[in-house]
Amino acid sequence: MLEDYAKNRVDGKKPRKEGRTYVIDKLQGLDKENFEALAPFVDAVKIYGVLPLILPEPVLQRKIKFYQDLGVKVSTGSTISEYMVAENAFDKFVAAAATIGFDIIEIGENSLDLTFEQKKKITDAILAKNLEFQWKVGKKDPRHQLSIDTVTAKVEEAVKLGSDKVVLEANEGVNVGIYDEKGAIKWNFVGALTAKFPPNTFIFEAPLEHQQSALIAEFGQRVNLAEIHVDAVSSIESQRRGFPTKASFSVSYLRKEPEGGPGAKFVYFIIKTRHPIDQVQIMEMSRLPRRTVQSAIDELKNQGLIIERSSLDDARKKVYSPVQSIWL
Numbered sequence: 548m549l550e551d552y553a554k555n556r557v558d559g560k561k562p563r564k565e566g567r568t569y570v571i572d573k574l575q576g577l578d579k580e581n582f583e584a585l586a587p588f589v590d591a592v593k594i595y596g597v598l599p600l601i602l603p604e605p606v607l608q609r610k611i612k613f614y615q616d617l618g619v620k621v622s623t624g625s626t627i628s629e630y631m632v633a634e635n636a637f638d639k640f641v642a643a644a645a646t647i648g649f650d651i652i653e654i655g656e657n658s659l660d661l662t663f664e665q666k667k668k669i670t671d672a673i674l675a676k677n678l679e680f681q682w683k684v685g686k687k688d689p690r691h692q693l694s695i696d697t698v699t700a701k702v703e704e705a706v707k708l709g710s711d712k713v714v715l716e717a718n719e720g721v722n723v724g725i726y727d728e729k730g731a732i733k734w735n736f737v738g739a740l741t742a743k744f745p746p747n748t749f750i751f752e753a754p755l756e757h758q759q760s761a762l763i764a765e766f767g768q769r770v771n772l773a774e775i776h777v778d779a780v781s782s783i784e785s786q787r788r789g790f791p792t793k794a795s796f797s798v799s800y801l802r803k804e805p806e807g808g809p810g811a812k813f814v815y816f817i818i819k820t821r822h823p824i825d826q827v828q829i830m831e832m833s834r835l836p837r838r839t840v841q842s843a844i845d846e847l848k849n850q851g852l853i854i855e856r857s858s859l860d861d862a863r864k865k866v867y868s869p870v871q872s873i874w875l
Contacts, residue, residue, distance in 0.1 A: 554788040556768045561618055563590055565747050567712075568783055569622070569773035571595055572610070579613070582777065586617035588784040591651060593622045593773070600627060604647065611648040621648070625655035625683045625714075632659060638672050645676040653714065655683030656701070663704055670708050681750070682708065685716025685724045692723065695739045695851075702744060715740075717752035717774055730755050732762070738851025738870040746770065759783055807846050810835060814843035815869075818853055823866035825858060 558566040567590040574595075582589075592614050599607055611621045623644060631640035632654075644652060652673045661669070666682075673680040682705035684698055693701070698715075705713045715724050722728045725736045740749070746766050752774040753759045759779065762770050768787035775783065805815045817832050818824055824832075830840050844867065847853045851870065858864040 554790065556788050558769060561587070561590060565769035565771065566787060567591070567750065567771040567773075568775055568780060569593060569750065569771075570775050570777050570780065571773075572598075574598065575777075577777065583617060585777065585780045586619055588780050589619050589777075591620040591622050593624050593653065596624055597627045597630065599623060599644070599647070599649075600630075608647055615648065615650075620650040620679075622651035622653050622681070623649055625653045625657065628652060628654040629657060629659050632661075632669065637669060641672050641676050641678065645678055649678065651679045651681060653681050653683055655685070655714070655716065657683075657685070657687050657716065663707075666704065666708055670710075680710060681712055681714055682710040683714040683716055687716060687718040687723065689718075689722035689728075695736060698724075699740065699743050702740065702748070706744070706748065712750045712771060713748055714750045714773060715752055717754055717758075720752075720754035720758055720774075725751070726758065730758065732758060734765075734870065735851040737765075738854075739849075740851075741870065742848060742851060742854045756782065760786060763787060805847055805850060805852055807843075810839050811843040811846045814840060815847055815852060818847070818867050819869045822868040823856070823858070825864050825866050829867075 556566060558564065568588060569591045570589050570593070572592050572594050594607075594610070602610075614621050628637070628640070631637045641652060654669055654673075670680055682701075684693075684701045684705065686692055702713050717724050717726060720726055721730045725733050725740075727733050747769065750771040750773045751758075751762050753762055753772050754774045754776075756779055759772055759775070759782075762772065763783070763786045768789070772783060805811050813833055813835070814829060817829055821828070821832070826837070826840055826844065829835075829844075830837060833840065835843075844853070844855075847867075848855060853867050853869055855865050855867055858866045
């Protein structure tokens, strides 16, 4: 009877292309009956760290089968993958992972610095065993974070390698990747990435509930989220369907305002209120010279506040829109 009042979402059935929720398994206490109820909302479970190395194989196989019987894929973490690469045993690791029953191999460069050719070899080894792969970008250590340009370049490599999605490292969700020292989202960082790639390119690791709520508020129900504790799954699914939750009320949706001179702020105001809009239209509305408008656009793009795209009406023209959820 109550089903008639539930709000559906676009990607309701698995396997989902978008709106994925990836749960982390750290051997925390798991209520199997409750997980069975939540399983339709979970796309994959990642077995944390090097647990696949230290758990007895029969225990690991039973755990994987439990998830798979509920229609949930099982992934390794990037830590064990990197370790096996460093030990020159990656091929053996992938073979064992396939035999044990894993579906996805996650691989990153937290402790490695790989060339594109090395990444291609790793990718080929995974595909040879009929497994899926996902590249993770970022560093766990807050003291050694990557610049936006470096992250962008590594994402581009992952896309070229055919990674279905690219995972953005968050570690504990504080002072790493797209999060600042308080765990708040650095929207200029996110904007710079999504100005280069569609938001559905990414799986955003979001360990903290307010981060999950903010990303859903920004990108909508189809945003991909990872590093989720099982206790947060129902809250995430509720927010994907448009129901407010306790976590969503804690979100402060104050976005970064443009830095710089009055020209950039004025152009940003015009783009926010009249998007999509091209440069000529901005000049006509603002009465600013071309050089000033172009400088303002470049500044706003560098701050990750606007996105540039080809016009649907005329591919020779570029149009501008603010960072917002309509991209998905």
